[in-house]
Structures are given as C-alpha cells and as structure tokens.
Amino acid sequence: MSDLALSATGLTKRYGEHTALDGLNMSVPRGAIYGFIGSNGAGKTTTLRIALSLAAATSGTITVLGIERGTLPAPAVRGVSYLPDVPGLYPWLTAPEALRLAGDISGTPRDVTDARIPALLSTAGLARVRGRVGGFSRGMTQRLGIATALISAPELLILDEPTSALDPLGRADVLALLASLRGKTTVLFSSHLLADVERVCTHVGMIHNGAMIAEGPIADVLARGSATGEYEVRLRLPGPESEGAIRDALAAQGADIVSAGAVGASLQDVYVELTRGGAA
Numbered sequence: 001m002s003d004l005a006l007s008a009t010g011l012t013k014r015y016g017e018h019t020a021l022d023g024l025n026m027s028v029p030r031g032a033i034y035g036f037i038g039s040n041g042a043g044k045t046t047t048l049r050i051a052l053s054l055a056a057a058t059s060g061t062i063t064v065l066g067i068e069r070g071t072l073p074a075p076a077v078r079g080v081s082y083l084p085d086v087p088g089l090y091p092w093l094t095a096p097e098a099l100r101l102a103g104d105i106s107g108t109p110r111d112v113t114d115a116r117i118p119a120l121l122s123t124a125g126l127a128r129v130r131g132r133v134g135g136f137s138r139g140m141t142q143r144l145g146i147a148t149a150l151i152s153a154p155e156l157l158i159l160d161e162p163t164s165a166l167d168p169l170g171r172a173d174v175l176a177l178l179a180s181l182r183g184k185t186t187v188l189f190s191s192h193l194l195a196d197v198e199r200v201c202t203h204v205g206m207i208h209n210g211a212m213i214a215e216g217p218i219a220d221v222l223a224r225g226s227a228t229g230e231y232e233v234r235l236r237l238p239g240p241e242s243e244g245a246i247r248d249a250l251a252a253q254g255a256d257i258v259s260a261g262a263v264g265a266s267l268q269d270v271y272v273e274l275t276r277g278g279a280a
C-alpha cells in the first residue's frame with residue numbers, strides 16, 4: 001500500500017485555450033493534514049474536482065487511495081469524503097438527523113451511524129446544541145458539515161475552503177476540529193488563508209498558475225523563506241508595564257525571558273516571495 005493518500009504527476013487540465021493545471025505534481029502523505037494553498041484561479045478547485053472524479057484531466061495521472069482518477073465516468077472511491085465550501089444541509093433537520101441522513105447517503109449501516117453520532121457531535125462541539133440547522137451560525141453549520149463528511153469514517157477527507165466564509169471565532173473552532181483529526185484521518189483542504197494553514201497543517205502544497213511551486217512538511221516549506229532580519233523576545237513581567245518600563249525591566253527587574261530567537265518566515269512570506277519571484 002502506498003504511503004500516499006493522493007498523488008498527482010504531470011496533471012494538466014485545459015479549458016479550450018486556457019490552461020488551469022499545468023503539469024501539477026502533488027503528494028499527500030497518509031495521516032497528513034495537508035493545506036493546499038494558492039490564490040484565486042490558481043487551480044485548487046480544479047485539482048480537487050479531478051481527484052473526486054467530478055472532472056476529467058487533459059493529461060497526467062492522479063491516484064487517490066491507490067485508485068487512478070482523471071478519466072470519466074468513474075465510480076466514487078470508497079474511503080473518501082468531500083465537503084464543498086458551503087455545506088448543503090437541509091435547514092429543517094436537527095444535527096443528529098443531518099448525520100443520520102449523511103449516514104444513509106454514504107451507505108453506512110444505520111446501527112453504525114447511530115453509534116457514531118454522539119462522538120461526532122462531541123468532536124464538532126455540537127453535543128449540547130438543540131434546534132434545527134436553519135438556526136445555526138455559519139461556524140456551527142460548517143462543523144456539522146465536517147461531521148456529516150466523517151460519518152462514513154473516511155480515510156481521506158477533502159474540504160474546499162472550509163474556513164473562508166467564517167468569522168474569526170468560527171474559523172478557530174473549525175481549525176481546532178480539523179486539528180483534532182490529526183493521526184486519525186488524512187485531511188486535504190484548500191485555502192487562501194495562509195495563517196489557518198500554518199496553524200493546523202502538517203504538510204503544505206503551494207499551487208501557482210496550475211503548478212506546484214513548493215510542497216512538503218510545513219517546517220521544510222517555511223525554511224525556504226529568507227531570514228526576516230527580525231527577532232522576537234517573549235517576556236514574563238511581574239505586572240502591566242509601560243513600554244519603557246518593559247525595556248527597563250529587561251535590564252533591572254530580573255524579567256524571565258521565556259524564549260528568544262530569530263523570527264522565521266511565515267507561510268505568507270514564502271508564498272509572496274515564491275510567486276512574485278517567479279520561482280520554478
């Protein structure tokens with residue numbers, strides 16, 4: 001069995017004269033939380049659609065859980081769940097009802113679905129929530145959407161822009177939910193919110209003009225950025241101090257320096273550097 005949940009080689013997609021994917025290479029290791037990042041029109045959705053057999057490739061290969069994709073028609077790959085950016089949940093259902101429906105649609109036996117529902121509601125932070133989906137916040141709806149995608153216990157969960165439509169608190173909750181899947185489910189999600197990816201992902205792939213410009217464990221990708229020349233010092237002070245007092249405190253008050261070191265490049269820095277610099 002390959003240790004890759006998804007791999008693409010030379011994946012190309014043309015719409016008439018327009019090249020949406022231009023020889024994309026991509027490797028999503030099993031067990032990774034993989035952030036697929038790129039600006040609008042970079043080719044993220046096209047890649048996910050080909051992986052899900054919702055679109056055909058023009059050339060190249062793509063394999064999902066060991067099964068080749070890229071031509072149509074093709075049956076769904078067992079063990080893969082997909083959540084679009086705005087989950088289509090019926091507003092009149094309660095959260096357990098939405099999960100039961102998702103279980104039925106995925107072909108999960110009813111008793112298995114019913115046994116999974118309490119844990120999934122708890123994972124999604126919805127265990128104590130009553131009422132119907134129509135009354136949920138966007139964040140709650142998104143978390144329920146992720147829970148519905150997990151009802152079949154997929155090996156690979158693919159999400160398109162899961163945090164883009166959410167406010168900061170909603171985003172934080174969804175990111176925590178995705179982070180909690182680490183080690184249990186391979187997660188591949190597209191995003192243009194680089195801070196989100198930096199917070200929860202183990203691996204990252206940067207797509208630009210339909211090609212991968214950087215990919216790998218997040219620390220390796222961050223290491224590709226130039227030094228910022230900035231330094232960070234974290235202090236613990238005895239009480240609230242003015243800036244001047246903080247500076248004095250360093251010398252005079254025996255402040256406890258928790259950590260100090262060079263501030264590395266952020267994903268945002270690496271992305272801007274690679275895309276503006278025309279990296280190959």
Ligand SMILES: Nc1ncnc2c1ncn2[C@@H]1O[C@H](COP(=O)(O)OP(=O)(O)OP(=O)(O)O)[C@@H](O)[C@H]1O
Binds near residue numbers: 020
């Ligand atoms: N059905 C289509 N017909 C023609 N062009 C298309 C079609 N679908 C996508 N494209 C083009 O292919 C390119 C890649 O689009 P894609 O939706 O994959 O980008 P994306 O990275 O997902 O962007 P976004 O973040 O805006 O969703 C874009 O230039 C888009 O206009």
